[in-house]
Amino acid sequence: MSESYTLAIDAMGGDHAPEMVVAGLALAAERHPAARFLLVGDEARLADLLRRHKRAAASCTIRHAPDKIGSDLKPTMALRMRGASMRVAIDAVASGEAAGVVSAGNTGALLALAKIVIKTLPGIDRPAMAAIGPSARGDVVMLDLGANVVCDTRNLVEFAVMGDVFARTVLGLTAPTIGLMNIGSEELKGDDRLRAAADVLRQSHLAPQFHGFVEGHDIAAGTTDVIVTDGFTGNVALKTAEGALKLVGGLLRQVFSSSWSARIGYLLARPGLDRLREWLDPRRYNGAVMLGLNGVVVKSHGGTDASGFAHAVDVAMDMVVHRFNDRMREGLARIVSLQGGLGPKGVIGPKDGPGSGNGDPRLAAAG
Amino acid sequence: MSESYTLAIDAMGGDHAPEMVVAGLALAAERHPAARFLLVGDEARLADLLRRHKRAAASCTIRHAPDKIGSDLKPTMALRMRGASMRVAIDAVASGEAAGVVSAGNTGALLALAKIVIKTLPGIDRPAMAAIGPSARGDVVMLDLGANVVCDTRNLVEFAVMGDVFARTVLGLTAPTIGLMNIGSEELKGDDRLRAAADVLRQSHLAPQFHGFVEGHDIAAGTTDVIVTDGFTGNVALKTAEGALKLVGGLLRQVFSSSWSARIGYLLARPGLDRLREWLDPRRYNGAVMLGLNGVVVKSHGGTDASGFAHAVDVAMDMVVHRFNDRMREGLARIVSLQGGLGPKGVIGPKDGPGSGNGDPRLAAAG
Numbered sequence: 001m002s003e004s005y006t007l008a009i010d011a012m013g014g015d016h017a018p019e020m021v022v023a024g025l026a027l028a029a030e031r032h033p034a035a036r037f038l039l040v041g042d043e044a045r046l047a048d049l050l051r052r053h054k055r056a057a058a059s060c061t062i063r064h065a066p067d068k069i070g071s072d073l074k075p076t077m078a079l080r081m082r083g084a085s086m087r088v089a090i091d092a093v094a095s096g097e098a099a100g101v102v103s104a105g106n107t108g109a110l111l112a113l114a115k116i117v118i119k120t121l122p123g124i125d126r127p128a129m130a131a132i133g134p135s136a137r138g139d140v141v142m143l144d145l146g147a148n149v150v151c152d153t154r155n156l157v158e159f160a161v162m163g164d165v166f167a168r169t170v171l172g173l174t175a176p177t178i179g180l181m182n183i184g185s186e187e188l189k190g191d192d193r194l195r196a197a198a199d200v201l202r203q204s205h206l207a208p209q210f211h212g213f214v215e216g217h218d219i220a221a222g223t224t225d226v227i228v229t230d231g232f233t234g235n236v237a238l239k240t241a242e243g244a245l246k247l248v249g250g251l252l253r254q255v256f257s258s259s260w261s262a263r264i265g266y267l268l269a270r271p272g273l274d275r276l277r278e279w280l281d282p283r284r285y286n287g288a289v290m291l292g293l294n295g296v297v298v299k300s301h302g303g304t305d306a307s308g309f310a311h312a313v314d315v316a317m318d319m320v321v322h323r324f325n326d327r328m329r330e331g332l333a334r335i336v337s338l339q340g341g342l343g344p345k346g347v348i349g350p351k352d353g354p355g356s357g358n359g360d361p362r363l364a365a366a367g
Numbered sequence: 368m369s370e371s372y373t374l375a376i377d378a379m380g381g382d383h384a385p386e387m388v389v390a391g392l393a394l395a396a397e398r399h400p401a402a403r404f405l406l407v408g409d410e411a412r413l414a415d416l417l418r419r420h421k422r423a424a425a426s427c428t429i430r431h432a433p434d435k436i437g438s439d440l441k442p443t444m445a446l447r448m449r450g451a452s453m454r455v456a457i458d459a460v461a462s463g464e465a466a467g468v469v470s471a472g473n474t475g476a477l478l479a480l481a482k483i484v485i486k487t488l489p490g491i492d493r494p495a496m497a498a499i500g501p502s503a504r505g506d507v508v509m510l511d512l513g514a515n516v517v518c519d520t521r522n523l524v525e526f527a528v529m530g531d532v533f534a535r536t537v538l539g540l541t542a543p544t545i546g547l548m549n550i551g552s553e554e555l556k557g558d559d560r561l562r563a564a565a566d567v568l569r570q571s572h573l574a575p576q577f578h579g580f581v582e583g584h585d586i587a588a589g590t591t592d593v594i595v596t597d598g599f600t601g602n603v604a605l606k607t608a609e610g611a612l613k614l615v616g617g618l619l620r621q622v623f624s625s626s627w628s629a630r631i632g633y634l635l636a637r638p639g640l641d642r643l644r645e646w647l648d649p650r651r652y653n654g655a656v657m658l659g660l661n662g663v664v665v666k667s668h669g670g671t672d673a674s675g676f677a678h679a680v681d682v683a684m685d686m687v688v689h690r691f692n693d694r695m696r697e698g699l700a701r702i703v704s705l706q707g708g709l710g711p712k713g714v715i716g717p718k719d720g721p722g723s724g725n726g727d728p729r730l731a732a733a734g
Contacts (some may be wrong), residue, residue: 011545104593136614146550149557150558164438181603183513183516183598183603191517215603216608216610217609219611221610221613223532232550232557233598233599233600235550236583236604237604237607238583239582240586240607242583243586244607245611245615247503247588249502251643251646252619255636255640262636262639264635265635265637268624269628269629269632269633271629272622272625275622280615321675
């Protein structure tokens with residue numbers, strides 16, 4: 001079994017861990033026969049759970065970690081817990097023992113630990129969180145979703161490179177289209193930072209795929225395959241869309257239980273309604289990915305169930321099997337050469353980019 | 368007829384103007400018998416339309432304006448068009464002839480003209496755009512929706528004051544709850560600017576109503592009656608929610624036409640589904656309001672129909688009848704006294720607020 005197909009699993013992260021995690025691995029093990037899982041957490045509890053999940057047991061190796069990082073713990077405190085399940089799982093990626101890690105634990109802690117222990121890819125200023133969601137024209141990748149509250153031009157350009165590689169790898173697209181989130185599609189809208197990022201992308205190897213500015217409604221419309229934005233905006237947009245879908249779902253349930261004829265109506269339309277519900281099921285889109293690190297890091301929603309956790313494992317496996325990080329390095333090399341071509345004033349350089357935000361109090365990373 | 372019940376109407380703004388505007392006024396005139404409309408635009412066309420809309424004609428006075436501001440015209444160019452219907456309508460507010468203006472024309476031009484011609488209320492740094500939307504717990508007010516791409520602490524505090532008064536006036540609430548948009552509800556999330564705004568609100572007369580930080584999903588959940596955010600985030604969130612609702616609406620239409628049994632199911636559930644559709648109908652929420660000006664300024668969606676335009680007129684009338692601007696002055700006076708209490712370091716002062724963003728290239732107003 002190749003080492004590159006091993007995923008470290010934080011067995012103790014998430015609201016319903018470790019039961020949910022092991023049940024999720026049982027599903028994932030069926031779908032990925034070549035995968036090996038390094039299951040990190042309370043050895044006694046995990047051994048007990050694996051006795052009940054034979055299929056998962058065959059793919060798992062337990063590694064004991066006595067501690068658990070709480071969901072409200074500050075990242076700075078989490079960094080000190082060397083015996084935490086999340087930390088031991090991340091250490092396995094840093095040492096090369098595992099190709100990636102999946103955790104449903106504390107997002108801020110996972111991001112901080114991954115940055116410090118696994119480290120960012122050469123040339124990447126700051127990692128970003130990406131996720132896949134549904135749209136009228138197929139799945140859409142959006143990033144950043146909250147790793148960076150404020151982003152400069154360089155960050156946005158790097159997010160476009162990472163989003164491109166992610167969409168190729170996980171969605172299987174050959175030339176994903178890329179949009180830069182703004183509040184109008186006209187050239188004049190937004191701020192200097194956005195306009196500079198658009199200019200760089202138009203001169204880069206991504207130019208044929210770059211669609212220009214997109215707006216909030218373009219997410220659900222699927223105007224582009226990849227949507228690039230800062231972490232504050234991306235986080236708000238993702239949660240706003242989830243909230244709107246949840247509202248409509250709840251209202252539809254009310255409508256279909258409001259009268260006998262509505263109940264019968266539901267039964268008659270049920271096949272299509274069930275397909276729609278499955279298609280919009282948040283579990284199907286579970287697994288936010290931290291891009292730009294020396295390894296695959298996938299964050300499962302903390303409140304998910306076994307099916308959702310298995311989907312997060314799917315995402316990690318897709319990235320590992322399709323050599324995501326090798327492709328990332330290729331994409332970054334092309335952007336770095338562009339930076340060189342732009343000369344000393346290159347807008348994506350680490351020091352001389354406009355709006356690089358040095359000294360900006362808003363640069364603190366989100367937890 | 369009191370002068371304060373007169374609204375100036377930009378008859379030429381919007382995709383289907385002036386027909387849509389006059390048809391909308393016919394609906395509005397039924398609902399607001401005391402209202403007078405100063406109908407500004409092409410005199411001959413408007414006179415012709417009023418002959419077909421007798422009810423509107425009884426409430427309207429035509430004022431000729433030969434020009435129309437195009438939907439793509441830059442605000443700087445629009446400022447020069449003194450004969451434009453939008454300009455003449457705004458002039459009527461500045462002169463005191465009308466208490467407010469409603470336009471479905473170019474948003475950037477309307478905002479720029481309103482700021483320069485009508486001017487901001489004393490004590491207001493920058494006007495904001497607000498709108499009402501549906502939530503699980505009743506209507507919600509959100510601002511800013513795009514007038515200010517980047518906002519400082521002072522702006523966010525002023526938006527809270529304006530949102531409070533707007534929710535009292537238009538939603539009829541006695542003590543609307545207020546949330547500040549962030550990417551987590553914990554105190555540590557976000558940036559200094561947001562934390563400072565939260566601190567000021569906790570010390571202000573709004574403290575009992577201030578809920579703290581909210582997240583994207585809180586918009587549809589209706590966690591608070593008012594949601595305060597910067598114009599970039601608010602614009603993206605509004606359009607993201609609209610896009611998500613449109614996607615689900617389209618998918619539901621597909622489901623209900625996908626088979627004969629689904630069609631029959633639709634007919635059986637139809638009363639509830641129709642109520643849901645009406646409740647979520649964007650026309651019911653048409654009318655974004657520019658707050659913080661010396662007069663009522665309502666922007667109708669450019670693509671709306673007569674029913675949507677009539678709703679924008681409803682919003683303007685609510686604000687005029689309930690003396691919105693008098694209440695605004697009261698709210699501002701209370702915040703100004705707080706500012707004095709904070710001494711020379713008062714964070715909402717026009718000069719010494721942290722993150723006031725002077726010199727920040729991202730401060731350009733959105734069109």
